[in-house]
Amino acid sequence: MFYYLLKRAASLFLVLVGLAILIFVIARIVPGDPARIALGPLASAEQVAQMREQMGLDLPFHTQLWNYLVGLTHGDFGKSLLTSRPVSADIMQALPATLELVLFTIVIQIVLSIPLGVLAAIYRDTWVDNVSRIISLIGVVTPGFVLAIILQLMASYVFTFFPVTGRLDGGLDFSADVTGLLLIDSILAGRPDVFGDAFMHLILPATALAAAGIGQVMRITRSSMIELSGRDFVEASRAYGVPERVVTFKYMLRLACVAPLTILGLEFASLIGNAFIVEFVFSWPGIASYGVRTILQKDLNAVIGVVLVSGLFFVIANLVIDILLGILDPRHRLREGASK
C-alpha cells in the first residue's frame, strides 16, 4: 500500500510540474509586455524598462522559468498587480471560502447521489427509477449559472429565508481564524447563530454546484449496483441465505462505491471550474471570484497562481480518491502496484 501511494504521488507530482511549466509558457508567449500592463499606458519607456528589470523579464527565458519554479517550491507566486500584495497571501485569504463551498458540495453530492443511485437500482424500472433518471438528466444538462440564477429567483420569490449573496450576514461579527471554515470555526467558538447563518448561505451555491455531479454519480451508482447484483459472489451469498439487506448494503454497496468515487475525482476539475461561475453569481469571496477579478485585469501572476492552486486541488483530490479506492477494493492497489 505504501509503495502504491508513493508511486501515485510521484506521478501526480510530475503532472503538477508539467502544469506549472505549461501555464508559465502560455503566459509568456502571449503578446503584450507584462511590465507595460502592470504600469498602464501612461508610464514612460524608462519606467517600463525599470519594471522589466525588477520583474526579471530581461533574463533569458529558461532562467525566468527556473526562477519561477524555484519560487513555487516555497509558495512564492510573485506579486499581484491588482492588489500589490503577494499572490500567495491573496490566495490564502480567499481559499477557505472556496474550500468550505467545495467540501460542502462534495458532502451533498455523496449524501444524495449514492443512496438515490442505490434506490434506483433496487427499484429498477419503477417510478422511483424514472424519477431518479429525470433528476439526473436535469442535473447533467443544466448549466451551473442557469441553475444558480433559477435558485436566486426562487430565493427572492419563494424561499425568501435563503440569503442570496456572500458567506455571512453583515450584521454578524465573527472572524474565522482557526481553520477559516465558518462551519467549523463557529462550532469551536460556540456560536450557533454564526453556524446557522453560514449554513444558510452555503445551501444555494452548493446546490447549484452539486447538481451536475449528483446526476452523474447517481447513474453510475445505479448501473454498478445492477451489474454487481448478477455477479457470482452475490448469487452465492444469496444462496447461502444471507439476508438481501446484508447482501445489498454490506457486500454490494462497498464495491458499488468504486465507480462513483472515480467519477467524483474526475468531476472535481469541473467542480472547481463551475465554482468560478457559482462564486461569481453568489458573490462568494473565494479564489474563483479572485480569479475572475484578476483575469479581467490581466493580472498574470495572480491568474497563474489561481490556475496552479486549482490544479493542485485536483491532484490532491485524486490522490485521496486513490487511497479510498485502495481501501474499498484491494484489487485496485494490487493491480496498480504490480504494473511495472
Place this chain on the structure above:
Amino acid sequence: MSVDSTTTTQGTAHRNMTSGQMAWYRFTRNPAAMIGAFIVLSVIVAAIFAPFLAPSPQSAGSFVDFRNRHTAPNAEFWFGTDNVGRDIFSRVLFGYRVSLGMVIGVLGFAVPFGVVLGLAAGYFGGWIEFAIMRFTDVMLAIPPLAMALAITAVLSPNLINAMIAITMLWWTWHTRLIYRIVRAQMSEDYVEAAKVAGASHTHIMFRELLPNCVSAISVKISLDAGFVILFGAALSFLGLGVQPPTPDLGTMVSTGSEYLPEYWWEALMPGLAILYAILGFNLLGDGLRDMMDVEV
C-alpha cells in the same frame, strides 16, 4: 433507457433486418433519443433560418426600442423584451447561430487533432505513446474552465479566443477515447493481417483502425456539442466570450441577471434556451450510444 426491453423483442421479431436497419429501429423506438433528435433539429433550423423565423430580426443587433423595454412575455414578445426593448425570442434564435458556430469551430479542430494523436499513441506505443499520453494527463489535470478563463484573459476576450481556449482543452478527451479503442483493437487479427500484408503505418491507422472508431467518435461529438455550448455560454456569462451586441445566449443571461428578480425573463429565457439545446444534444448522444452500442 427503455432500449433494454426493445432490443430483446426486436431480436426475435425482426431477424431478417440488416444491422443498420436494426440500429435505426432501436433508435426510433427510443423516445428519449427521438425527442433529442427533434430538439437538435429545431435548434439547427432556428440557427439557419433565424433571419426569416425571428419576429423581430432587427433585435439581433444594437437596435433600441425604449417604449417596449422590460416587457414581460406576452403574445407579441414570446420571451419578453430586454433592457433596451429588444425581442428576446428573436435574439435567442440568433444566439443559436453563435452557439452552433462555436460547436463547429471547436469540434472541427479538436476532434481531428485529438483523434490523430490518439491513433498515433495507440498504434505506435513506446515513447510516442508515453509522450502523448503524459501530455494528455497534464492537460486533463487543468480545471478546464479555469484554464479557458486564463487563456481568454491573456488573449483578450472575444468569440474567436474563447473558441481557441476551448479547442486547446477539448482534444484531450478524444485522444483518450481513441487511444483506448485502438489499444483494444491492436490485438485483433485484421490489424495483424494488414501488417503482414505490408500495409503502411498510415494505411493501418486511417484505413483499418479509424473506421472502427467512427461510431464512438460520432456519439462523443453529439454529447460534446452540448457541453461546448455550455462551456461557451459560461465563458460569455463571465464576460470573457462573445461581446455585445452580438446576440449570444451566455451574454444575454449575464446582462439579464442585472435586472433580477423583477425582470426575471431577461435572464431566465436565454438560460432555458441554453438548457434546451444541451438537453437535445445529450438525449441524442445517449440515443446514438444505445443504438450503436459503444462505450464512450
